[in-house]
Amino acid sequence: MLLVCRFAPTDPSDFRARVEKALELLTAAPGCLGGEAGRAVDDPARWVLTVRFASVDAYRRALSPFAVREHVVPLLSEALADEPATYETLFGAVAGVVAEHASLRAGD
Numbered sequence: 001m002l003l004v005c006r007f008a009p010t011d012p013s014d015f016r017a018r019v020e021k022a023l024e025l026l027t028a029a030p031g032c033l034g035g036e037a038g039r040a041v042d043d044p045a046r047w048v049l050t051v052r053f054a055s056v057d058a059y060r061r062a063l064s065p066f067a068v069r070e071h072v073v074p075l076l077s078e079a080l081a082d083e084p085a086t087y088e089t090l091f092g093a094v095a096g097v098v099a100e101h102a103s104l105r106a107g108d
Contacts, residue, residue: 001059001104002087005079007047019049022072026051031058056104059086
């Protein structure tokens, strides 16, 4: 499962510290497979936070600790809201070999 949040922060220096803390807390959670944050090359005022989880349950559990609710949830609430933020991985590739993953959605 992927968490993808886009941001247009008003205070980039504060945002950098907050997104670093979010990555620290989320990637320490069981079932988190890693995460990244970066700026748009064409518009450095735009940022993206991407975190990968082994399952929807792992994602939900990662959001429940107090420190995450204190530091991460407020940050996520500032994400640009014009598109979904959570995605399921249906295809993955390593070294040119593509593998299809089963949908996490019931009935798919």
